[in-house]
Amino acid sequence: MKIVIFLESYNGKLVKAAKEAISVADKIDSGAEKIGVLLGTDLDSIANDLKNYGLKEVYKGEGGEYATYHSSIYAKAIKSVDADYYVIPGTVWGREIGPRLTVMLDSSFAGDVTEVLDSTKFVRSIHGNKVLSTVEVSGQTVVTVRPGVFDLPSETPSEYELKTLEGHKEDHDENVSLVEVLAAESGKIELTEADIIVSGGRGVKGPENFHLIEELAGLLGAAVGASRAVVDAGWRPHSEQVGQTGKFVSPKLYMAVGISGAIQHLAGMSTSDIIVAINKDEEAPIFKVSDYGIVGDLFVVVPKLMEKIKEVKNQ
Amino acid sequence: MKIVVLLKAVPDTETRFKIREDETDVVYDDSIEWIASPYDEYGLEAGIQFKEKLDGTELTILTLGKGNESQVIRKALAMGADKASLINNEDLASSDPLGVAKVLAKELEELKPDLIIAGRLATDSSDSFVGPALAEIMKYSLVSEVSTIENFDESHLVVLRDATGRKEKFEVKLPALITTDKGLNEPRYPKLPDIMKAKRKPLDEKDLAELSAISGVANRKVKQVKVAFPPKKQGGEIFTGDLDEAVDKLVKALHDKEKVF
Numbered sequence: 001m002k003i004v005i006f007l008e009s010y011n012g013k014l015v016k017a018a019k020e021a022i023s024v025a026d027k028i029d030s031g032a033e034k035i036g037v038l039l040g041t042d043l044d045s046i047a048n049d050l051k052n053y054g055l056k057e058v059y060k061g062e063g064g065e066y067a068t069y070h071s072s073i074y075a076k077a078i079k080s081v082d083a084d085y086y087v088i089p090g091t092v093w094g095r096e097i098g099p100r101l102t103v104m105l106d107s108s109f110a111g112d113v114t115e116v117l118d119s120t121k122f123v124r125s126i127h128g129n130k131v132l133s134t135v136e137v138s139g140q141t142v143v144t145v146r147p148g149v150f151d152l153p154s155e156t157p158s159e160y161e162l163k164t165l166e167g168h169k170e171d172h173d174e175n176v177s178l179v180e181v182l183a184a185e186s187g188k189i190e191l192t193e194a195d196i197i198v199s200g201g202r203g204v205k206g207p208e209n210f211h212l213i214e215e216l217a218g219l220l221g222a223a224v225g226a227s228r229a230v231v232d233a234g235w236r237p238h239s240e241q242v243g244q245t246g247k248f249v250s251p252k253l254y255m256a257v258g259i260s261g262a263i264q265h266l267a268g269m270s271t272s273d274i275i276v277a278i279n280k281d282e283e284a285p286i287f288k289v290s291d292y293g294i295v296g297d298l299f300v301v302v303p304k305l306m307e308k309i310k311e312v313k314n315q
Numbered sequence: 316m317k318i319v320v321l322l323k324a325v326p327d328t329e330t331r332f333k334i335r336e337d338e339t340d341v342v343y344d345d346s347i348e349w350i351a352s353p354y355d356e357y358g359l360e361a362g363i364q365f366k367e368k369l370d371g372t373e374l375t376i377l378t379l380g381k382g383n384e385s386q387v388i389r390k391a392l393a394m395g396a397d398k399a400s401l402i403n404n405e406d407l408a409s410s411d412p413l414g415v416a417k418v419l420a421k422e423l424e425e426l427k428p429d430l431i432i433a434g435r436l437a438t439d440s441s442d443s444f445v446g447p448a449l450a451e452i453m454k455y456s457l458v459s460e461v462s463t464i465e466n467f468d469e470s471h472l473v474v475l476r477d478a479t480g481r482k483e484k485f486e487v488k489l490p491a492l493i494t495t496d497k498g499l500n501e502p503r504y505p506k507l508p509d510i511m512k513a514k515r516k517p518l519d520e521k522d523l524a525e526l527s528a529i530s531g532v533a534n535r536k537v538k539q540v541k542v543a544f545p546p547k548k549q550g551g552e553i554f555t556g557d558l559d560e561a562v563d564k565l566v567k568a569l570h571d572k573e574k575v576f
Contacts, residue, residue: 015479069483071447071457090443092478096459099447102413108536109412111442121540128438131332131341134541144443175488176456184480192479196575220576238462238498239477244328244438245353245497253575264328270545274573276565282555292568293553294561301558308566309576 001032001119004083006074007050007058008093012042014049016193017089017147022053024145025087026153027116032085035059036160037078039066047162052155058162065167068178071096076168079104083140085119090144098144108137112146114271128244129267147192148250149271189223191240196253199225199242199269203258203279203298207235212302213257219309225249225269227259243268258298261286278302316369316469316489319426320362321419321433321445322376322391324349324384328438338541349383351391354434357495360502361464362432363395369469373397375426379419381405392513393505400426401520407533412440414534416448421529422521423453429469431492435460446494456491462498 036058088094102109115123200213226236244264254272277290332341366372433446450457466473554561
């Protein structure tokens with residue numbers, strides 16, 4: 001069996017979701033020939049990183065047509081390598097490439113996969129994480145992988161054969177171009193990549209108090225999240241919303257501060273490894289999904305918590 | 316110019332589901348309230364705003380449903396769409412992702428829009444599949460998950476989207492397909508006179524002959540074989556009472572036992 005993995009990279013680094021995609025390829029068939037496809041610019045430094053994942057071949061498309069991301073050109077490049085499975089990180093790029101590839105191949109598709117049962121059965125969530133659905137695929141299959149769910153692949157030194165891809169462009173591909181990338185705020189941790197998330201809800205009482213959440217997050221090296229209520233109220237940007245109409249996250253530690261736990265919020269975070277809730281309402285539904293909780297006023301609890309964490313970290 | 320907005324009827328996001336006895340799907344009964352998928356509604360609002368700025372724009376909504384979409388269509392027409400096209404067929408609506416895209420493409424090839432708008436995902440199936448797949452089938456320019464429309468006219472769009480923390484800006488020539496993210500706009504509420512007027516707007520429902528012409532493209536390669544609820548957490552440790560003590564216990568648990576910091 002042959003499995004192609006799209007090794008998405010940005011700024012000369014393999015993205016974490018691409019490494020997770022390698023793990024998924026191993027779970028589909030640990031004995032399969034794994035073939036990487038690497039596209040973009042500044043790919044040299046990545047080449048070394050790739051020597052640890054048991055890849056048999058890597059197809060590299062560097063510069064030229066591949067210099068900046070283009071969903072159609074990238075999908076055609078991946079399609080040009082023949083395989084039984086195509087495993088694509090479920091990032092914003094992968095969510096464009098996966099469906100395109102499926103159309104090109106006229107194949108099966110399993111999207112936003114969170115578990116691999118065997119080579120034909122995949123688990124994904126429907127109704128915003130409230131229900132898990134097992135789908136059975138047949139024949140050639142494209143899989144997109146939800147970021148942040150799978151472990152990183154085990155590393156063993158291995159050599160691969162490097163091949164070069166030539167760009168294929170169709171006329172209509174000229175009609176869309178990525179003209180500018182505005183960098184993320186420096187030091188800001190992306191929700192879907194974070195190991196720890198601290199989220200605030202209506203209990204924070206106003207945007208002017210969110211510095212408490214930010215300080216606690218800063219102390220833990222965590223990303224900041226928010227409930228739908230505070231995003232809809234305009235206190236926080238929608239990019240921070242965790243839940244059914246926001247982001248699905250599953251960090252190692254999720255701290256819900258002043259969040260009651262509406263069903264659509266729980267849908268977005270209940271797969272986190274450890275959930276901690278701080279809420280003054282003992283009856284808040286968030287406590288039902290929590291591993292640990294403190295019933296108390298967050299304006300008293302959070303400062304005490306930060307003091308104690310600092311103490312422990314300094315030991 | 317012609318705009319088509321894809322609109323899917325989905326269960327309300329606050330729905331508490333039950334699972335069928337044979338565990339092959341959730342129960343879809345009368346207790347479920349069907350709404351337009353929230354991301355599709357951002358797409359519809361975007362379409363209405365284009366129409367308000369560009370004279371002569373015709374805005375059509377296209378729905379593939381299974382008899383649960385009439386209210387959703389009526390609301391969309393009341394919000395400002397000019398007409399609706401409905402493929403009402405349970406069998407087609409339950410094709411696999413590629414099948415659904417192929418069915419919709421058949422109709423879009425008839426409608427020949429300059430711009431297709433869809434939500435970035437449907438909150439029920441959560442595939443993020445149909446929009447990008449249609450762009451590939453139709454050979455349209457694609458930008459998905461658009462959160463800002465910076466500029467537009469009859470032939471171009473300049474749009475931005477969030478991409479893992481950074482923002483990407485695209486220039487797009489029509490014909491194009493965009494999918495819409497939360498934050499793009501605030502969908503309007505229909506006004507009462509518009510609700511009345513909407514009843515007279517045209518609704519083109521495919522008849523059996525038209526349906527059978529489409530049905531050949533429906534795929535069945537991917538099957539849902541089982542559904543289940545996610546495993547529930549066992550009751551956690553909830554600290555009440557003295558807050559200093561509670562904080563001590565929590566930090567001790569996170570540091571010594573769970574080793575998260």
